[in-house]
Amino acid sequence: MSTPLAIAMGDPAGIGPEIAAKAWAARVLHSLAPFFAVGDPRAVEKVWDGPVARISDPAETPGVFADALPVITVGDNAEIVPGAPDVESARCALQSLELAAGLTRSGAAAALVTGPVSKAQLYRIGFNYPGQTEFVAERCGVASENTVMMLAGPTLRVVPITVHVALAQVPALITQELIVAKARVTARGLYRNFGIGKPRLAFAGLNPHAGESGAIGREEIDILAPAIEQLRAEGVDAVGPFAADTMFHARARAGYDAALCLYHDQALIPIKTLHFDDGVNTTLGLPIVRTSPDHGTAFGIAGRDEANPGAMIAAIRMAAAQAERRAEVALAQ
DSSP: OOSOEEEEOOOTTTTHHHHHHHHHHTTTTTTOOOEEEEEOHHHHHHHOOSOEEEESSGGGHHHHTTTSEEEEEOOOSSOOOTTOOOHHHHHHHHHHHHHHHHHHHTTSSSOEEEOOOOHHHHHHTTOOSSSHHHHHHHHTTOOGGGOEEEEEOSSOEEEESSOSSOGGGHHHHOOHHHHHHHHHHHHHHHHHHHOOSSOEEEEEOSSGGGGTTTTTOSHIIIIIHHHHHHHHHTTOEEEEEEOGGGSSSHHHHTTOSEEEESSHHHHHHHHHHHOTTTOEEEEESSSSOEEEESSOOOGGGTTTTOOOOHHHHHHHHHHHHHHHHHHHHHHHO
């Protein structure tokens, strides 16, 4: 891959700088594509004693990547204290995300990998998005309802149809239109980004036992079943709804390419149980490739050299693979 990947390091007080640096240190072992980080290089130097090369243009990455972690500098004025986030670290995180996303949109980077941020700190500086996914979608000119957050690991891919909302709000948000829209984006993304020619989608029910034929809820009958029938009529391989507690054992996972779940924890508990250290958050439906480690800032261990870079390494590998797949699809069209 000739064009490097961009890594927005996230909150400099969190573990983002450490896992970016450790990923670079493991670049040969894991055959990682060249990448550059965007953020405050001092945040890396506080938690890692490896070589850092300050660059000003992504095109400089290939020339230095073998010898040092390339970093485009953002926010090198405020004091950085690992494990002590504040509004200045949030500003640095947001500026890093903005610049890295812009470089990827312009084609200067082949894909965007986003490090963990603190939503609580971002909200203090006026950030009014549910998360980085929605921010990146807007910067790409895509409505958030036309994107999908997928969590992916070696043996499981899940999509939460509703994400960061109170559980009490979920039943009112679930509509046939929403389910169909998210499934369409998922099926297209599995083809464009993962190279799956005929994606198989399995749907979880909202209620225990998928409603028990209406005895303990009718959402499966009134909303999910019609949505699945509509998708089948459109040529999408869609099955369900199934009782969520039977969907994630090994034999069940072999029967689908992605599980579409109705709420956050229904999707994230199984993926984090199976792939806590190598799960990747990827956004489908964007004109760019975007991935992220599926974990948070871990302020409690920041600066202690305890952060596991596995999910960051997995996010970089997945971003590179998706970018290459996108290029193949573009050439074939």
